[in-house]
Amino acid sequence: MRMHLSSAAAALLLLASVGAVAAQDVVITPEQDTVVREYVKKQPLASVKLPGVELNVGTALPDTVELHEVPNVKYRYTVVDNRTVLVDPSTRKIVKVYD
Template sequence: MRTHITSAAAAVLLLAGIGAAAADTVVLQPEQETVIKEYVKKQPLASVKLPGVELNVGTAVPDTVELHEVPNVKYRYTVIDNRTVVVDPDTRKVIKIIQ
């Protein structure tokens, strides 16, 4: 019986973690993405190298990387390893990689 309770508790904690991760997901609206893409074309940046960092949605950008504003958009952008990334300035996590 104890094993069943432990398994059930582990399952509940796992599902709670998945729910919390889903709640952290930021959805970039198509209009915002268009504004960012157009702005980035007009304001190109030099690429920053981050050796040893695998760049994915959800990756935290180090504090040493400067984030640049886009007018009228909450999110910031930078160029890492020749890829433009959109970053949530509150968490510094990548929310979109623009190819």
């Protein structure tokens, strides 16, 4: 029984780590990063306040936050608490935080 419980715990930890790695597999090429940075400078947005929301990669933004398109990039952007964030529109999760 003890061996079975340890195996189950190990399996859960393995699955959790696989999910965490998959969430971090977003790759933004240097070219995409340049496109985003230049576009954001030319198309500034008003910053929105989101009290209690941490601006970290993987944080999902609420549906109330409007996401804006960046030409030729699959991600969208917005400005939260004066920081530009790049967001996956399908999950609304932050994929990059610009300072």
